[in-house]
Each structure stands twice: as structure tokens, then as C-alpha cells.
Amino acid sequence: MSSEFNLAAHVLNAGAATPEKAALAVIGPARAERWSYARLIQAVRGTATGLLNAGLAPGDRVLLRLGNRPAFPVAYLGAIAAGIVPVPTSSQLTRPEVTRIARDIAPALIIADDGIALPDHPAPILTAAELATFENLPPADWQTGDPERLAYIVYTSGTSGQPRAVMHAHRAILARRMMFQGWYGLVPQDRLMHAGAFNWTFTLGTGLMDPWTLGATALIPAEGVDPQQLPLLAKRHGATLLAAAPGVFRRMLRADWAPWEGLRHGLAAGERLDPALRDDWRARTGSDLHEAMGMSECSTFVSGSPARPSPRGSAGFAQPGRQVALLDPSGQPLGETGQPGRLAIHRTDPGLFLGYLDQPEETAARFAGDWFVTGDMGILTPEGAIAILGRDDDMMNAGGYRVSPAEVEDCLARVPGAGDVAATEIRVGPATTIIAAFWTGTATPETLQAAADVGLARYKQPRSYIPVPALPRTPTGKINRRALRDSHSTA
Numbered sequence: 001m002s003s004e005f006n007l008a009a010h011v012l013n014a015g016a017a018t019p020e021k022a023a024l025a026v027i028g029p030a031r032a033e034r035w036s037y038a039r040l041i042q043a044v045r046g047t048a049t050g051l052l053n054a055g056l057a058p059g060d061r062v063l064l065r066l067g068n069r070p071a072f073p074v075a076y077l078g079a080i081a082a083g084i085v086p087v088p089t090s091s092q093l094t095r096p097e098v099t100r101i102a103r104d105i106a107p108a109l110i111i112a113d114d115g116i117a118l119p120d121h122p123a124p125i126l127t128a129a130e131l132a133t134f135e136n137l138p139p140a141d142w143q144t145g146d147p148e149r150l151a152y153i154v155y156t157s158g159t160s161g162q163p164r165a166v167m168h169a170h171r172a173i174l175a176r177r178m179m180f181q182g183w184y185g186l187v188p189q190d191r192l193m194h195a196g197a198f199n200w201t202f203t204l205g206t207g208l209m210d211p212w213t214l215g216a217t218a219l220i221p222a223e224g225v226d227p228q229q230l231p232l233l234a235k236r237h238g239a240t241l242l243a244a245a246p247g248v249f250r251r252m253l254r255a256d257w258a259p260w261e262g263l264r265h266g267l268a269a270g271e272r273l274d275p276a277l278r279d280d281w282r283a284r285t286g287s288d289l290h291e292a293m294g295m296s297e298c299s300t301f302v303s304g305s306p307a308r309p310s311p312r313g314s315a316g317f318a319q320p321g322r323q324v325a326l327l328d329p330s331g332q333p334l335g336e337t338g339q340p341g342r343l344a345i346h347r348t349d350p351g352l353f354l355g356y357l358d359q360p361e362e363t364a365a366r367f368a369g370d371w372f373v374t375g376d377m378g379i380l381t382p383e384g385a386i387a388i389l390g391r392d393d394d395m396m397n398a399g400g401y402r403v404s405p406a407e408v409e410d411c412l413a414r415v416p417g418a419g420d421v422a423a424t425e426i427r428v429g430p431a432t433t434i435i436a437a438f439w440t441g442t443a444t445p446e447t448l449q450a451a452a453d454v455g456l457a458r459y460k461q462p463r464s465y466i467p468v469p470a471l472p473r474t475p476t477g478k479i480n481r482r483a484l485r486d487s488h489s490t491a
Contacts, residue, residue: 002048003146003147003181004071004144004145005140005144005145005146005147005170005171006080006081006083006143006144006145006170006206007080007143007152007170007172007173008044008048008077008078008080008081008114008142009081009144009172010174010213010233011077011173011209011212011213012037012040012041012044012077012212013191013213014188014212014213014214014215015037015040015041015212015215016037016041017044017193017215018037018039018215019036019037019038019069019123020036020037020038020101021036021037021217022034022035022036022037022217023035023036023037023039023040023212023217023218024040024070024208024217024218024220025217025218025219025220025237026069026070026217026220026221026222027193027221027222027233027237028221028222028224028225028233029225029233031228031421032201032237033070033222034443035070036296037215039210040074041139042094042135042136042139043074043078044074044077045078045081045139045140046078046134046135046137046138046139046140047074047075047077047078047081047131047134047135047137048078048079048081048082048139048140048143048333048413049080049082049083049134049137049138049139049140049393050078050080050131050133050137050141051078051079051082051084051109051134053137054109054126056082056084056086057083057084058082058083058086058107058143059083059084059085060085060088060107060108060109061084061086061087061105061106061107061108061153061393062079062084062085062107062108062109062110063087063089063098063101063102063105063107063109063110063111063114063119064076064086064087064089064111064199065089065091065098065110065111065113065116065117065118066091066111066112066113066116066126066199067091067113067116067199068091068114068197068199068223069113069198069223070179070198071113071128071131071132072088072198072199072204073198073204073208073209074216075111075131075205076127076152077170077302078134079152080142080151080152080170081117081140081142081143081266081464082140083143083145084485085150085151085152085153085459085479086152086153087105087107087152087153087154087155088154088199088201088204089099089101089155089199089201089380090199090200091116091197091217092478093117094117095117095118095119095120097117098117098118098119099119099120099121099346100182101119101163101165102119102121102123103119104165104357104358105120105153105165105357105473106123107121107123108123108130109123109124109125109126109445110123110125110129111121111125111126111127111128111131111368112125112126113127113128114126114127114128119127121284122410126369130275130411140263144295144408145170145358146170146279147169147170147171147174148169148171148336148354149170150167150168150169150354151166151168151169151170151172151173153165153166153167153168153357154166154168154201154296156295156296156297157246157254157298159229164297164356164357164362165356165357165358166297166353166356166357167353167355167356167357168353168354168476169339171350172299172351172353173213174350174351175297175298175299175349175350175351176205176210176213177208177213177320178321178351178446179206179210179292179299179300179303179319179324180210181305181307181315181320182305182319182320182321182322183267183290183300183304183305183306183316184206184210184241184267184290185241185264185265185301185302185305185306185307185487186210186211186214186241187214187216187217188214188215188216188242189218190209190211190214190217190240190241191216191217191219191238191239191240191241192206192207192210192216192217192218192219192235192239192241192243192435193207193218193219193220193230193233193234193237193239193241193243194206194207194208194218194219194220194243194244194245195221195230195242195243195244195245195248195252196220196244196245196248197223198220201296202243202269202270203220205268205299205456206243206269207220207243208220210390217238217342219234219237221233222365223384225254227230227244227248227251227314228251228254228255228345229255229437230242230244230252231252231255231257233243233255234260234263235257235260235263239262239263240262240263240264240265240457241264241265241266241267242263242265242267243266243267243268244267244268244271245264245266245268245269245270245271246270246271246272246273246274246277247271247291247420249266249268249277249281249289249337250274250277250412250420253277253280253281253284259284259286259287263285264287264289264306264448265288265306265414266281266285266287266288266289266290267285267287267289267290267292268290268291268292269291269292269293269294269300270457270478271353271478271479272291272293272315272388272406272409273289273291273315274378274409274413275312275313275410275411276410276413276414277289277413278291278312286380287443288306288309290303290304290305290306290309290310290316291304291315291316292315292316293316293376293386293388295314295374296353297366297372297374298345298349298351298353298355298372298374299351299353299487300319301318301319301322301324301345301349301351302315302316302317302319302324302343302386303315303316303317303319303436304316304317305454306370310385311381311383311385313381313387313410314381314383314385314386314387314388315378315385315386315387315388316385316386317384317385317386318386322345322346322349323345323346323348323349324343324344324345324346325341325344325346325371326339326340326341326342326343326344326378326379326380326386327341327342327343327344327368327371328341331368331369331373333371334380336380337380337382338379338380339379339380340377340379340389341371341377341378341379341380342374342375342376342377342378343373343375343376343377343378343386343388344368344371344372344373344374345371345372345374346370346371347367347370347371347372349369349372352372353484355412356390372401376388376389376390376391376459377389377390377391377404379397379463382396383395384474388406389404389406389407390404390405390406394424394481395406396408396423396424396425396435397425397433401462403435403459405423405424405479405481406422407456407460408435408437408452408456409423409463410423411451411452411455412437412439412448412451412452414455415443415447415448416443416447417442417443417447417449418439418441418443418448418472419439419440419441419442419443420439420440420441420470421438421440422437422438422439422479422481422484423435423436423437423438423462424436424438424472424481424484424485425485426464426484426485426488426489426490427485427489428464428489428490429490434462434463435460435461435462435463435464436463436465436466436484436488437452437462437465437466438465438466438468438471438484438488439465439467440467440468440469440470440471444469445465448462449461449462466488471484472484
């Protein structure tokens with residue numbers, strides 16, 4: 001690998017060869033905003049110039065508090081182009097939450113949109129209007145250097161504790177190439193529509209950085225587009241791939257639409273894919289829905305793909321080029337199928353993070369020898385795929401048996417009218433816990449229990465069924481089982 005490397009330059013290199021091709025279209029029911037590669041590259045390099053002119057230096061950190069619009073990826077890549085370290089954050093974060101982040105990262109600058117919570121921090125603020133004036137400045141040179149140097153910082157979702165600042169190197173972009181055929185089946189001619197907002201890291205990577213790296217076209221819905229409108233917009237704009245969180249695919253399938261010529265398949269990530277939802281997608285479209293599993297520390301690394309679809313009930317296979325294992329309690333890779341183990345990634349993976357910011361002990365604690373331990377439990381299927389049982393801290397205990405939330409949720413989600421389903425363990429006495437099921441739909445507790453009677457061993461069956469208007473979710477859309485436990489435990 002060259003010692004003169006820049007992540008942003010790598011992402012935009014292919015597009016420079018086709019300057020008039022559409023890099024991005026922001027699509028809505030009434031209009032579309034289109035960006036050519038020439039415009040995108042100019043905006044990124046002009047933004048790099050503006051940030052340097054504002055007094056920032058390579059290595060400085062910039063907190064991004066921007067909404068769902070192209071300014072977000074332009075600011076992100078513009079900072080990296082100049083060697084400045086962007087910290088993208090969800091616009092949903094509250095003032096106390098973003099204040100904690102600012103205290104962690106000590107930003108030299110905050111780039112902010114109107115109406116988005118700002119931290120209590122002395123760093124100067126650059127408004128989105130001021131940022132827009134940078135786009136047409138003379139282009140900055142790419143700030144190149146060691147691929148191991150810090151490129152950007154993202155925060156974990158916080159589903160199992162306090163969010164942590166995750167540091168990534170410039171080289172992390174090279175690992176994403178393993179997804180192109182290991183998950184996406186992505187080619188330069190694709191028009192990839194991602195249903196998420198610009199300021200979600202799933203969108204930033206899968207929806208923008210990856211298609212741009214190949215010179216493909218990214219399609220992003222305009223702010224305010226309802227998920228049920230997405231299929232018609234995707235059809236109108238010729239989407240060949242459609243990426244979203246599973247919950248968004250579920251909402252899309254509630255609308256009345258037919259598949260369109262050119263749609264090859266869907267891509268799901270962000271939370272576990274319910275096999276019944278995959279079945280529904282196949283029945284509607286005649287195409288597959290490929291799941292990927294990843295995390296802030298390594299993006300995705302296990303997935304199904306067009307070349308190797310995942311067996312039913314599994315997350316898929318280790319992507320080609322990645323070393324993935326299930327570890328036994330002593331930290332050694334398991335050699336046989338069907339045995340639960342902790343999912344782990346080898347420390348040599350080019351996409352693996354540099355560490356948690358200012359937390360060397362916490363970083364070291366995540367490793368068992370040469371393996372980074374993810375916190376997810378899984379089993380190896382006879383086909384060599386990995387079936388995810390859930391996070392280690394989400395695993396439920398029923399009479400001494402460990403039960404995966406995924407097993408319970410998959411069973412209950414098949415009930416007509418179940419809606420969104422989650423299972424977790426709640427405390428009902430000083431030393432007593434039970435498995436509880438939560439659902440948002442119109443199904444009755446009796447129909448859910450009947451499905452559990454048929455599909456689950458007695459010890460795996462929920463002892464309580466609790467209807468909720470909506471499942472609590474993290475800013476990245478994952479089910480927040482910790483919040484369910486905390487709000488419904490009675491002792």
C-alpha cells in the first residue's frame with residue numbers, strides 16, 4: 001500500500017474519469033437535485049480549501065452537526081481531503097448527548113445546520129450557509145500520508161452501554177472493497193438507492209462512499225419522503241439496487257407497488273433481518289434481499305451476496321478476504337458447527353478500527369489474542385454460514401438455558417398483524433426474570449402465544465406479552481432492548 005494515501009482521493013478517483021456522469025441524485029416526489037462527479041469533486045476540494053483557510057490544520061477534529069442533505073458528505077470528504085478529522089453525528093442527538101461527544105473529541109470547529117442541537121462547547125461554529133460558499137473555492141491538494149493515520153471518528157450506537165468514539169484509519173476505505181462482491185454485487189453501471197438519511201453512517205458508507213469508489217450513481221431520498229413512497233421513486237429513477245434497514249423494507253412492502261425492470265436485489269443492514277421479511281420481499285419482487293452484519297469498529301464483514309446467498313436464518317458468510325471466527329470461552333476458534341461462540345474478527349483486518357479515543361484499556365479489553373471480539377453470539381451452520389444469536393448482553397436466561405432474542409422474534413414475526421417484534425429479559429422480582437415479547441401490531445397475545453407453542457420449546461416461550469405503540473430505537477434505527485428492559489422491569 002502506498003505511503004501517500006488519502007481516503008477522499010480514493011473515493012473520488014473513479015468519478016474523475018467520468019466527470020459528467022451523475023454521482024448523486026437527491027430524489028423526491030416533485031423534483032430531483034443532481035450532482036455530477038465534476039461538481040462533487042469540485043465541492044469536496046473547494047471545501048478542503050475553505051476549512052484550511054479558516055485556520056484548521058491536518059489532524060484537527062471537526063464535529064458535523066448537519067441535516068439530511070448533500071452538505072453532509074461534502075463536508076465529511078472535504079475535511080478528509082485536507083487531512084482534517086471529521087466526526088459525523090446523528091441530527092437526532094440532544095444537546096446533552098452532543099455535549100458529551102464534544103467534551104470527548106475537543107473539536108477545533110463545529111459545522112452546524114439550523115435547528116440541530118449544538119453542544120455546550122467553546123469551539124467556533126461554521127454555519128451551513130458559510131460552508132456552502134466553500135464549494136467553488138480553488139481546489140485544495142489532497143493531503144496524503146500514511147494509510148494508518150487517523151481519518152475519521154464515528155460513535156457506536158450505544159445499544160449496550162455508553163456510546164464510544166471509534167477511530168478509523170484512511171486504510172479503512174480499502175477494506176470496503178470486500179463488500180462489493182461479498183455483499184452488494186456492485187458494478188460501475190449501478191444506480192444504488194439508499195433509503196437512509198445522509199447523516200447516518202450506513203448511508204454514508206453503503207449509499208455514498210462505495211458507489212462513488214466505483215464511479216456508480218448514488219440515489220438518496222429527499223428529506224420527508226415516506227418509506228412507502230420509496231419503491232415508486234426507485235422505479236422512476238432506475239434504481240438497480242435498493243439498500244435500507246429491515247424496518248424500512250417492511251414499511252415499503254405495506255405499500256401497493258410492483259417490481260420494475262432493472263431491480264436486481266435489495267441490501268439490508270442496521271439490524272437483524274427477519275427471515276419472514278426476506279420471504280415477503282422475494283414474493284413481491286422475484287429478487288433476493290441480502291443481509292450484512294457489521295459494527296462501528298469494522299463496518300460489515302459477514303453477509304449474503306448474489307454469488308452466495310445466505311442460508312435461511314443466517315446472516316451469511318465471512319466476506320472474501322476477511323478472517324472471521326467464533327470463539328469458545330477460552331478465546332480459541334471453534335472448529336465444529338452448531339456450537340455457540342463469540343463472533344470475532346482477526347486483528348489484521350484492514351477495516352478494523354484503530355481503537356477507542358483515549359481509551360487504551362477499553363480497546364485492549366476487546367481483544368482475545370489476535371481476535372477482536374464483537375460481543376455478538378453466533379453458531380456456524382453446516383453450510384459454513386454464521387447464524388447470529390444476538391448480542392452477548394442481549395442473550396436471555398430461562399431456567400439456566402441461554403435463549404437468543406432472534407429465535408423468539410423470528411417465530412412471533414410470522415404471525416399476521418404482529419408488526420415489529422422484540423424479545424428481551426425483564427426483571428419481575430428481586431431475583432426473578434422472565435422472557436417478555438413486545439409487539440406493535442394488531443395481533444392478540446393469544447395468537448402470539450399459539451405461535452410460540454408451535455415454534456418454540458417451552459423454556460424459550462415468553463411469559464409476558466406487552467403491546468407497545470413503537471419499539472424504542474437507537475439513533476441508527478436498531479432496536480434498543482436495553483431501553484425495553486429498563487422501562488418494563490418492575491424490580
